[in-house]
Amino acid sequence: MARKIESERRNAGGLEGLLDSAAIVLLAVGIIGTVASLVWLKLYGILPALSILINTILVWLLLRSIAEIIRLLKKQAGLPYAGDISYPDATVAYTCSECGAMLHSESRCDSCGANIETD
Numbered sequence: 237m238a239r240k241i242e243s244e245r246r247n248a249g250g251l252e253g254l255l256d257s258a259a260i261v262l263l264a265v266g267i268i269g270t271v272a273s274l275v276w277l278k279l280y281g282i283l284p285a286l287s288i289l290i291n292t293i294l295v296w297l298l299l300r301s302i303a304e305i306i307r308l309l310k311k312q313a314g315l316p317y318a319g320d321i322s323y324p325d326a327t328v329a330y331t332c333s334e335c336g337a338m339l340h341s342e343s344r345c346d347s348c349g350a351n352i353e354t355d
């Protein structure tokens with residue numbers, strides 16, 4: 237006798253998935269346009285290539301941002317969403333309680349020389 241096991245599956249889809257796909261396609265087209273501009277126009281193609289590249293990156297960022305907003309709204313509403321929500325890379329930094337300088341050592345402050353308590 238087998239039993240069913242519940243598992244969550246996130247399939248691509250929804251408007252946020254479509255926006256992600258459109259962003260990738262537009263980025264690829266923009267890079268191809270940039271390279272084509274440089275190849276065909278050579279020196280005269282630098283400005284158009286830069287313009288195409290900057291516009292492509294801005295449109296890619298805009299579409300990804302809109303997709304992220306949709307994901308956040310769906311998450312807040314408790315609805316399923318496609319893709320992942322981006323998170324910043326977090327790092328932990330310690331500072332001295334005496335002088336406020338960033339600690340590079342776990343035992344002693346390089347700035348004021350105070351000994352650091354260990355847990």
Ligand SMILES: [Zn+2]
Nearest residue numbers: 332335345348
């Ligand atoms: Zn210090």
